[in-house]
Amino acid sequence: MRRSLVLTGTAVTVLGLLAGCSAGGSGSDSGRTTLKVAALEGGYGRDMYTQVIKAYEASHPDIDVQLQISKSIEDEITPNMKAGRYPDVVVLGQGRKAALTETLVKDKALEDLTPVLKERIPGEDTTVGDKLTEGIVGNLNTNPYGTDQTYLMPMYYAPTGLFYNKGLFEEKGWKVPGTWDEMFALGDTAKKQGIPLFTYPTAGYLDSYFFALLADVGGERFYTDVMTYKKDVWKTANARKALDITTELLGHAAPATVGYANEQDFTKNQQLVLDDKALFMPNGTWIVGEMAEAPRADGFQWGLTPLPAVTTGGKRYITTSVESVWVPTAAQNKDAAKEFIAYLYSDEAAKIFAKSNAIQPVEGIAGSLSAENVEFYKVYEDPSVAALVGGFASTAPVEGVDIKATLFDTANSIISGDTTEDRWRAALNEASEKLRQAGG
Amino acid sequence: MTTLSTPPPGSTNRTSASSDASDVFEASKQAPSAASSRRGVARVPVRRRGDTRFVLACLLPALVLFAVFMAVPTVNVFRMSLYTWSGFSPDMRFVGLDNFRRLFDDDQFVRAFQNTVALLVVVTVVTMGMGLFLAAIMTRQRLRGRNLYRFVLYIPNVLSVVVIAATFSAVYDQENGLLNGALRLLSLDGLQQVWLGNQKVVLYSVAIAMLWQSLGYYMVLYMASMSSVPEELYEASALDGASAARQFFAITLPLIWQSLSTTLTFFIMSAVNLSFVLVRAMTGGGPDGSSEVLLSYMYKQAYTNSSYGYGMAIGVVIFAFSFLVSLLVSRATRREPLQF
Numbered sequence: 001m002r003r004s005l006v007l008t009g010t011a012v013t014v015l016g017l018l019a020g021c022s023a024g025g026s027g028s029d030s031g032r033t034t035l036k037v038a039a040l041e042g043g044y045g046r047d048m049y050t051q052v053i054k055a056y057e058a059s060h061p062d063i064d065v066q067l068q069i070s071k072s073i074e075d076e077i078t079p080n081m082k083a084g085r086y087p088d089v090v091v092l093g094q095g096r097k098a099a100l101t102e103t104l105v106k107d108k109a110l111e112d113l114t115p116v117l118k119e120r121i122p123g124e125d126t127t128v129g130d131k132l133t134e135g136i137v138g139n140l141n142t143n144p145y146g147t148d149q150t151y152l153m154p155m156y157y158a159p160t161g162l163f164y165n166k167g168l169f170e171e172k173g174w175k176v177p178g179t180w181d182e183m184f185a186l187g188d189t190a191k192k193q194g195i196p197l198f199t200y201p202t203a204g205y206l207d208s209y210f211f212a213l214l215a216d217v218g219g220e221r222f223y224t225d226v227m228t229y230k231k232d233v234w235k236t237a238n239a240r241k242a243l244d245i246t247t248e249l250l251g252h253a254a255p256a257t258v259g260y261a262n263e264q265d266f267t268k269n270q271q272l273v274l275d276d277k278a279l280f281m282p283n284g285t286w287i288v289g290e291m292a293e294a295p296r297a298d299g300f301q302w303g304l305t306p307l308p309a310v311t312t313g314g315k316r317y318i319t320t321s322v323e324s325v326w327v328p329t330a331a332q333n334k335d336a337a338k339e340f341i342a343y344l345y346s347d348e349a350a351k352i353f354a355k356s357n358a359i360q361p362v363e364g365i366a367g368s369l370s371a372e373n374v375e376f377y378k379v380y381e382d383p384s385v386a387a388l389v390g391g392f393a394s395t396a397p398v399e400g401v402d403i404k405a406t407l408f409d410t411a412n413s414i415i416s417g418d419t420t421e422d423r424w425r426a427a428l429n430e431a432s433e434k435l436r437q438a439g440g
Numbered sequence: 441m442t443t444l445s446t447p448p449p450g451s452t453n454r455t456s457a458s459s460d461a462s463d464v465f466e467a468s469k470q471a472p473s474a475a476s477s478r479r480g481v482a483r484v485p486v487r488r489r490g491d492t493r494f495v496l497a498c499l500l501p502a503l504v505l506f507a508v509f510m511a512v513p514t515v516n517v518f519r520m521s522l523y524t525w526s527g528f529s530p531d532m533r534f535v536g537l538d539n540f541r542r543l544f545d546d547d548q549f550v551r552a553f554q555n556t557v558a559l560l561v562v563v564t565v566v567t568m569g570m571g572l573f574l575a576a577i578m579t580r581q582r583l584r585g586r587n588l589y590r591f592v593l594y595i596p597n598v599l600s601v602v603v604i605a606a607t608f609s610a611v612y613d614q615e616n617g618l619l620n621g622a623l624r625l626l627s628l629d630g631l632q633q634v635w636l637g638n639q640k641v642v643l644y645s646v647a648i649a650m651l652w653q654s655l656g657y658y659m660v661l662y663m664a665s666m667s668s669v670p671e672e673l674y675e676a677s678a679l680d681g682a683s684a685a686r687q688f689f690a691i692t693l694p695l696i697w698q699s700l701s702t703t704l705t706f707f708i709m710s711a712v713n714l715s716f717v718l719v720r721a722m723t724g725g726g727p728d729g730s731s732e733v734l735l736s737y738m739y740k741q742a743y744t745n746s747s748y749g750y751g752m753a754i755g756v757v758i759f760a761f762s763f764l765v766s767l768l769v770s771r772a773t774r775r776e777p778l779q780f
Contacts, residue, residue: 081528103746107529203726256614259637262723264609397526399539399750400546400741405729412727418639419728 035336038068038077039091043286048356052349074098086330088337093323105144105394110151111327119342128342136361140390152324156358160208160319161306162280167299176305183308187252197252199278201266203408208319209282212307215317217242228393229436234429247421250414254278258412285376304376306385317388395439403431520752527748539753552737559715563650575662593656605721608649639730665696701773705766734758
């Protein structure tokens with residue numbers, strides 16, 4: 001009697017454990033399709049997603065959209081993905097620490113979304129491709145293998161560049177520098193008044209700086225060469241020029257920068273700009289919301305400028321950060337997913353997104369910008385300024401080689417004098433070469 | 441369980457023997473009469489088998505959990521270290537020991553290894569030394585308010601790592617931090633440092649946070665074992681004219697040696713983990729990789745760099761390393777246990 005009780009108890013325990021591990025059943029019963037959408041809860045918040053989904057479900061009664069949203073969405077969907085349960089649509093950009101998007105790109109595990117560009121937006125007459133701003137697809141960010149196939153659809157875009165205190169410039173009568181010579185001259189002037197020229201939150205924020213600088217120095221051709229690891233590209237004169245400018249700029253960095261350039265303290269570097277203790281920092285438009293509560297100097301006003309031109313009148317690029325939406329190859333409802341993505345570019349959805357300051361790269365979005373954003377997105381109107389999208393091309397993973405870390409993090413060592421520009425260049429060349437071999 | 445009212449010795453009236461093992465044992469011991477002992481002998485093996493099953497059934501859930509969550513993943517780490525795999529794709533490529541070969545050419549790995557070893561040595565020696573010293577003072581010197589000290593020193597141990605990281609970010613702040621502020625106040629401006637920004641100092645800044653976190657715990661452990669050392673030994677040695685230091689080395693240390701050597705092994709293993717969580721929260725391995733430790737580098741490679749197999753190879757190195765160090769330490773500190 002007792003033994004059978006024990007056995008029953010054991011069985012119940014084991015079953016309980018197993019059941020706990022295998023929770024979550026299949027969806028699509030009763031003819032309705034369940035579309036699983038996973039999204040990163042970024043600076044724009046989560047309300048806009050629930051609203052867009054509500055609007056979509058209203059016009060598509062046969063589809064039931066399940067939203068999973070979190071600030072660390074990778075940690076939540078990865079275990080299920082490894083177990084074979086993939087979300088159908090994922091809104092998640094590149095450059096995150098967990099690098100889920102990058103990993104799937106390297107694995108070639110993303111669905112080809114080129115057909116979506118030709119698809120008509122539900123309830124409208126235009127196709128997705130026509131509605132998207134020109135030049136926003138077809139770069140390494142959306143076509144990661146450098147082909148004509150689009151795997152990542154651009155979701156929101158935001159200019160990144162050098163942020164500064166407009167009020168301080170007006171008060172001192174300084175002009176925002178248009179060339180690097182003017183920039184360094186301003187650096188000397190400001191230094192006499194005890195204000196360092198430059199700081200960065202963490203070295204990782206230098207991505208927006210470097211991509212634009214490389215294009216400024218050698219044009220888009222050179223930029224693409226660097227991003228696709230062309231042989232010996234870091235030995236060229238252009239590369240040397242870019243690193244020369246950077247090294248000189250880092251020589252003007254606020255002395256506190258490196259000590260605060262970690263995840264715990266990076267806001268203290270951002271605070272330097274608010275307190276007029278540093279003039280410029282590379283950042284994105286989210287900075288306004290991020291530092292909204294922080295104390296600031298009198299008359300402080302955010303300003304955004306592209307990097308100064310290398311030569312007078314030279315073309316200036318502005319690195320544009322683009323969040324992506326994509327579909328895993330292993331997703332169950334790929335067709336429904338593609339239709340949903342097409343809907344995300346409808347006027348109806350774009351308006352909801354824009355209300356949360358998430359600006360989509362679609363025609364006619366300018367009308368729904370907030371006053372603050374109008375100021376920032378104005379940088380694109382300057383005819384000498386061009387948007388630059390992309391990042392390093394994807395290769396098969398190379399063990400121990402992370403070229404972004406080599407390019408950005410070394411800035412800390414340059415400021416503190418622990419390494420030299422030549423050693424930096426050599427390390428970049430080595431990393432680039434290893435990735436080139438892996439990519440070929 | 442039936443109760444056994446102690447029967448008079450030699451009693452033969454043992455028919456109500458219960459199904460409990462201890463009863464049987466008692467019965468066979470206390471009732472030497474032929475009848476009852478035959479009963480007992482006859483029933484013992486049957487009951488033993490039933491007990492074994494019961495014990496196994498009780499152990500099963502724990503064993504299953506252990507196998508699923510400990511044994512299988514550990515074996516998997518070893519297996520995965522022989523593959524090239526991004527972490528998702530179905531195509532895993534067997535590369536043998538290539539991942540390990542590559543490790544030796546990887547400067548960042550070598551640096552992370554050096555940092556880990558440096559942290560282990562420095563933090564272990566200082567924590568153990570200070571822990572012993574403080575415990576000895578608190579137990580032997582009848583310090584006033586020692587309960588308060590013990591409380592204060594123990595608190596860091598229950599704090600979460602994020603809180604510790606935030607605390608030390610305030611202590612190490614280069615401009616208005618506690619440390620640099622105190623140095624300025626003492627007119628020792630020359631000693632001020634960018635504690636988390638100077639590549640030569642940052643590792644020690646992390647080491648101090650680790651020390652602060654774990655000191656109280658080990659101190660309390662040592663206090664517990666020291667308080668069980670009999671007072672007479674100290675009295676006798678005091679009569680012989682032994683100083684407090686002599687007492688510590690000749691009495692206290694040898695008598696608590698057993699717990700010292702155990703805690704040492706524990707500490708080495710936990711320090712490997714603690715260094716990871718603290719580095720991740722405080723510096724993220726920076727500036728420029730100068731405070732990277734093995735586990736944080738493993739994380740970066742396995743996830744951020746999508747080289748899961750390579751990360752697992754680092755995991756194997758960590759496993760072997762901490763296993764080896766623990767083994768060496770427990771061998772080196774092995775002594776004949778002293779009785780008191």
